[in-house]
Amino acid sequence: MARGDVNDVPARSSRSVREIVRANVLTRFNAILGVLFLIVLVVGPVQDGLFGVVIVANTAIGIVQEVRAKRTLDGLAVVGEARPVVRRDGVARPVAASAIVLDDVIELGPGDKCVVDGRVTAADGLEIDESLLTGEADPVHKRPGDPVLSGSFVVAGSGAFTATRVGREAYAAQLAEEASRFTLVRSELRSGISEILRYVTWMMVPVAVGLVASQLYVQRHDWREAVRRMVGGIVPMVPEGLVLLTSVAFAIGVVRLGRRRCLVQELPAIEGLARVDTVCLDKTGTLTEGGMALTEVRTVDDAVADADVREVLAALGRAEPRPNASLRAIVDGCPDGSGRLRPADALPFSSARKYSGARLSGPDGGDGATWLLGAPDVLLPPGDPRLAEADALGARGLRVLLLARSGRAPHDPRVTQGARPAALVVLEQRLRGDAAETLAYFARQRVAAKVISGDNAVSVGAVAARLGLAGADEPVDARGLPGTPDAMAPAVERGTVFGRVTPRQKHDMVTALRSRGHVVAMTGDGVNDVLALKEADIGVAMGSGSAATRAVAQIVLLDDGFSALPSVVAEGRRVIGNITRVSRLFLTKTVYSVLLALLVVVSRVPYPFLPRHLTLLSTLTIGVPSFFLALAPGDERARPRFVRRVMRFALPAGVVAGAAAFASYVMARAVYGGAAGTREAQTSAATLTLFVVSMWVLTIVARPWTWWRVLLVAAMAAGFVVVLAVPVLQRFFALRLVGAEAPWGAAGIGAVACLVVEAVWRRNGEG
Template identity: 40%
Template structure:
């Protein structure tokens, strides 16, 4: 992960992201690279250009706003303190405008065109359809101090279109999530036409299913919106949070990417929060994953890493749980039947080392990136239960019925324990590949080699012909039982229709 410049602040977030089935993306800085530049300036008033530029330059000099939009505007309109500011209202993503009042001149406003213009001119409509962000600049003659309302009369001065570059692998990344069954939602504060066109250029399948949240009267029906729309425009921070909360209430595992303070509520609400390194300090601090190069196209690599971790842990746990299950059941049997536990510590140590730890350690090297189905604990437990239960049953039957001495019975039970534990490891290695063949072969050679070389250490007796026949027959019966128990469990899982995730 470090090589991919991805900081995982909470390790469990890898598992969470691997299970995500809904991914919410911001447009600016996520799908696009966030490096805005002015594409065109459209004059909207019959006022000398020099006078207009003087007002805008004074606004840029007085404004404290320093996001990507204003950095691009300040580059196009260099800051000059031509007029003296007397009052400022900073830009807000909630109200979509900001303003600066100048002594003896009036107030200059900058913000969303649908807020500041009585109608959007055709030239600006074309810019929106090309996926450009449009900022309107308007003027009022009075000093304006009301941060909640706009003046009744505003004179349009400029329409400024800003161009943002779509990330190089954005289309490939969205295609990856589509193939993996992840529903991608784009949530942005920009104009609906801008966002939907960016979504189209980035390759989002349902780019036309767009809604302008600012046009909704009253309380939005978030359940309906989440069901039918993929692109959300003019979204306030609170609405972002509500959208994420609604998706979670519908049973989805939700990941949210963001870079600004307006994303904090949604990042907090999401199951997995992902921040961009060049975003705000607050967004980086509360997020579980930080993309240090601020490139969301690395997200598939995070998902793949999460899958590898989950598959390896699930496979390993499926073998380790076998010992837990049979140990509990055999201990209960020994307590009820007043019999000693059939194995000594050194025997269990051999099983732990050669059959559990050794294969688990080597399979960590594998990159199993299949889609994850089901949940960790039920999956691992269901894989272990047939083997654990059959081992416990085998020990109980042999302890009571086997026609051998105590030492011979213990040797037969130990050999059957080894055979069944190996069978569980071999089953977990399906589908077979060269590495897994090597693991299985060396596991068998190592375990039985240790018994042949050091029988006294492991307190096993020489195997007679009758013991060998009994062991082979018992092993076949036990393997058949585990096979049928396993099949019954698989049918049960299919009947329930386990949750399928990324």
């Protein structure tokens, strides 16, 4: 450590506090509004700079919420990080990946991730998948002396390697860091908002120039008044809260999921969840609990005694240093009393092979016999009568393995040929108590659930049927599927339960579903799920699963709670649905602000509003309501084309609002004529109309109605009434309704505009 030979690659799960502050403060829109705020401070009065308070408040909210999310994410990442087993002073113990030093001896087992580079010192059927580095899916058989690269993971066997390169010198050392880093990858929601705001920025400069020119040279205002009116026209164009609310919604989503013990490794994964329409589930560890129980050993060879079978099973369990759930159940059910069989030349279990084996010799030594333990339909030829017996047991939801004897060496590719069956090993799989309810939730939400497992198709179908999954009575054996994603797409889209699926097929099946336009989430806990998790739109790993699955997944269920998946999906839908909702508010304001500025320039009249008027309207009809609406519950399925869907309403609604406000202003100018001191009354009439239309837009966006949404809208309306009724607020905001003709005319224009906006909403099919 003193020499620096330590694996000190910094692994962060989130941005630093300094980065969070900088990202929320130094934004394009804070810069624009900040400059306009400074201009108002120069030209005065200060109440026209109220939007400056909004900048500070919104930025502060963003910083606070993201720091909260950072703390949650950092804490969860520590729980979910991989802890390699390191052998020091003859004792093997787990340590943090950052504590590994040069020349450490690191033990490996199925599912372990290699966090540093090294060289193999011991190997027992060790197979390592380097697909994360090379793209090659086939596992590489490792022998002593072979290199090991960071970022790879063990798919079969066990062994140990010595660390030769650590820290920043390790090949692909950044992979472990990237797996848990706070990232802002491209998403439809963020890119759509950025596109909209880019267009707004382009429009601001020419509109500002036109407003200043019209107020200076046409209306003959002094430069201070011209600048004030220009600021009043420009500030509403900037949807300053939209980007902020998006970040806040994402951040709060992380906090909420964190409370449910869900580690979100990439924030946009929350958005992706909203778009999921297909969930691919691995049976073991997802629908069933990880543990199993040995219920029966059924001898099928009269020449082999039951006691001998159990002794062979115990020896096979002893041959595997890191047994999987099935082998652990067998070891627990067949305690090894004599220990007279000694395993040698062991072949570890592989999800691609579907069997394991070893050469077992007695106390007198000799070559011994090769025993295999695995899937009956893999070890037996088609038509063997034992297959029917195994299928009958599998149809009851039991897991069945075959113990067979072979005359070939365990590593011989033809070891299964001519294997003689000895016994059927029957295991009971315990269903998760929450699995049936979770599958029912997906059915109600029209999210297709597909069970993809390496187990026997009949057995998988029986388990799924017990959980009430529709289509489980027609399981598909994946060995009969075509070999390419395009060819298998129709069968995968049509089927519900698939058995005997290889890791490569899982990947291809996810690819096939995505090629048909589906948004796919994949759950898994074993190394055989890694390729599919990488290919899926959203990868969901179990916390107790292998380090490799946790590294490539976007979401980790730390408590293995399958029942958390509905909450995860619902959280994603809540975020994107609410951001779509409040985007309509912000962009309606942007549209009517641009239209008003253009109408003022063309008609050569004074700009009807001061900055304080539009700050009041924005606060009551957009700012405060959007904050509550962005965090509201909701599970509406997200739809694509975010920009188009938002603008289909915001554009016509903004045009109607802007035209109505301008019409009311022109009407008030005609009513009051050129009487002295009527400019405030003219502005008040236009403000009343714009408030009425904006409130109706809010009532539309807030649907469907709930008690708190009615209360929210009523409170905003009451706030405006208070401003009009209290003299000190009238003077502060320069609002005063004079006479009856203009105010009632403004209210009537607003009512007609509301009817038009409602018609637009219904015409778009969203009413």
